[in-house]
Amino acid sequence: MTKKVLLTSILTVFLLAMTFAQERLVVKGNKKYAEYSFSPAIDIYKKVIDKGYVTSELLEKLGNSYYFNANYEEAEKVYKQLIETYGSEVGPEYYFRYGQTLKTLGDYRNSDSILARFADMSSNDLRSKIIKTAKDYKEEIARNSGRYDIELFEYNSKYSDFAPAFYKEGLIFSSDRDTGNLARYRHTWNSKDFLDIYKVNTDSSSNNRVVKMNMLNSRLHESTSVATRDGTTIYFTRNNFVDGKSRKDEEGVVRLKVFRINWKDGEWSAIEELPFNSDSYSVAHPALSPDEKTLFFAADMADSKGASDIYKVSINEDGTFGLPMNLGAAVNTEARETFPFVSSENILYFSSDGHPGLGGLDIFATKIDNENISNPVLNVGEPVNSNRDDFSYIINEENKRGYFASNRADGMGADDIYGFLETRPLIFECLQPITGTVRDKISNDVLVGATVKVINEENEEVLSAITDDNGNYTLSCDCNQGNFVRAQTQGYIPAEEYLPISDGKPIIIDFYLEREIVDAGFGDDLFKLLQLSTIYFDFGKYDIRRDAEIEIQKVIAAMDKYPSLKIKANSHTDSRGADSFNLWLSQKRAESTVNYMISQGIDADRIKGEGYGETRLINECDDGVKCSEEKHQLNRRSEFIILE
Structure with missing residues (x-):
């Protein structure tokens, strides 16, 4: 008995120690996660899960770590386990990311189902409204597809190459290719080298060669950039790096900022930080309006709707700036809107995973009219968009050539730049x-x-x-x-x-x-009110002719429409024949008309008929007057008089 108690105590202490060790690892992983150090966070979370310690929070953060590193295959496995295990405990955002992940992997049927569940869970979310109203989004994408011829950029590497920008006669772009420092600095987001900005075919030194732009680069990230048309000013993205030191926010995260550099008096000026940057949020991916008086960028400021929104800010004549303005719900969702570019035709291109797409980030476009950004947002379609991340789109509207980046499978590296020719325009006015x-x-x-x-x-x-x-x-x-x-x-x-x-x-x-016959009164002729053709009869006959049957059907339709309508069928003859015969014949015509309408479903108490013989001629064709058959025909008629 004593041995069993001792063994139980030892086992309990061992399990407690194991649990405590796993919890310490989780705390360490969460710290890395909070710092956006997703690569080491993944390693830690996997170790904990492999030892059998699993919670919903752990799966959420592991799934997100894969998702933000564009490792959608692993993200799908984790999100699936999360939702199947914890179901109703899981917040709607994870259903959204799981649905987006499935779409990226080409499983549109299950993606649509999961995103529909997300929409039901988040009725006030803009993405929910988009999902519910854009059920035919794949048809829209198909209509916009096939407008591009694309090819791989010849200066790609086996590393990450993206963020092309027009500069002079060539391009500048961002890459984590070999920087010559033997990978001394690696970023813990994805355990890859930090990014630098490169140029190609912009000057004699970069003629058919990829050359670093040393005046822009530091030991941290430099990425998306934009240059003025004359090449004298460059705006670019960099980690929060000032005076040779990186700066972190209160959570220990090094944010992104936009900087500016000017060519003046034959040399580059000191790098200038833009005034709306902050240590507490990120500002990135600058783009210029065609008149270069407005700067567009992505940020996660306090008024952002989602992970990142697109903003604009005016550039004053003296180089100072106005107040940044969020582009609003026409563009921004609760997900990611990023990598803006504005063409010379005032078309805003941007990437998003909040608007309906093929998977991952898709490229979208909207027309900017006189500062108004409320036009439809259109997916630019395949082959520019794919089921992976597609972003940093630029285009020269004069020759319809441009570039974008993607992490699709047919590239050389993690991200690759693609060149394209737009063969037909995107139609905004449908x-x-x-x-x-x-x-x-x-x-x-x-x-x-x-x-x-x-x-x-x-x-x-x-x-x-x-x-x-x-x-x-x-x-x-x-x-x-x-x-x-x-x-x-x-x-x-x-x-x-x-x-x-x-x-x-x-x-x-x-x-x-x-x-509007509801205003008709007693004694009005229904045929005149409805502008019907007169019902005529053959000479000496009272059966309903085919042409008369068509007109009577129209009267029946009117009586069906107005159930309270009661009418009287008055029938007439021409003047030929004895008066007594004509009176009998007209009565038979009235009865034929009434009986026909009753046979078609009209209640007998709603219609009656009366024959008037030749007493109500409508022309001069009286007894003894010679008239044509056509004129006599006009008198052989029936009419419908409203009784009630």
Whole structure:
């Protein structure tokens, strides 16, 4: 008994020691994670999990560490384990990242399912609204695809090459290729060498050679950059590195900042830190407007919606800056919006994993109109976009050539630069042609001069058209948003159709308007109100002719529409024949009309008939007057008088 107690005590102490050791490792891993040192954090978390110590928080951070390092294969395994094990305990953000990871791996069916669950969990999230309203996003991407011819940049290396920027006649870009320091400095985010900025074909020293731009580089990261057209000013991204020392925030993280350098009096000036940088948040990826009076950049400032947002700031004449402004919900989501670029046609290109894409970061575009950034955001499509990370897009609008970076599988290194030729433009204005005819619903007659309007979802009239002599109209609407098409004319009830967001294919909408006969009174002729053709009979006969049957069906349609309507069928003959015969014949015609309508479903108490013989002629063709058959035909008729 004593031995069993002793063994139990020893085992308990051992397990407690093991648990304490795992917890200490987790604390160490969390410290690395908080410092964005994801590579060592991964090593630590894996050791802990291999020893059987697993928590939801541990899986969350391990999954994120893989996700932020673009190791989507491993991220998928961890997120899957997290959600399958802890289910309802898992926050919506992990469903979003799991869905994005599945999409990156090409599993769109399961990705759509997981992202739909995320949308249900986060009803107030902008991404949730986008997911719910963009269910046909793959069709939109397909429409925008096939517009580029791409090829690998000939100066790529087996390392990471990205962030191309136009500079003079060549390019500058960022790379962690061999820097000549024998990898003395490595970044703990991904355990790779720090990035430097390089140039190629910008001057004689870089003619067909990749050369470091030493005046920009430090022992930490330098990455995305942009130069003015004359090449005298360069904005670039660097770690928070001032006076030869790196600076950390309160959590021990070295943030990113944007710096500026100017060519003046034959030499480069001292590097200048921009005033809206901060030690407590990151500012990165500068881009210039076509007039070079506005600087765009990505940041995670206090008012950011997500992991990073795109901002803009005015550049004053004296080189000072205005106040940074978030581009807002038209561009930014709760995820990552980054790597902005503005073309000479005022098109803002950027990368995002918050807008619907093919996986990882996709490249998107939106038109900037007079400082207005509320136009649709469009995915630029394949082959520029893929199911991996695609980013740092630039284009020369004059020759339609440009560059972007991607970590797709067919490259040489971790990230590679691709050159492209845009073979056809991205269409921002999606105009859907609409044609059709406006007719009377009962008579089928065309309605000339009817108005057809396009009204947006804010109930604002966008444009209108008038029907021609054939009742036809032609107009168009913006197919990037839902619209109502409404037809109306005096004396008729307006009718409208809703057109959802579409691919812009032409559509035909015919309108059949109903008359406003609710104001008709006792004794009014229904045929005149509905503009129907008169019901005629053959000489000496009372059976319903085929042409009369068509018109009577229109009366039946009106009675179906207005259940309280009661009518009387008055029938008439021409003057030929005896008066008594004509009275009998007209009564038979009235009865034929009534019986036909009852056979078609009209209640007998809603219609009655009466024959008037030749007592109500509508022309001069009385007894003894010689008239043509056509004139006599006009008197052999039935009419419908409203009783109630």
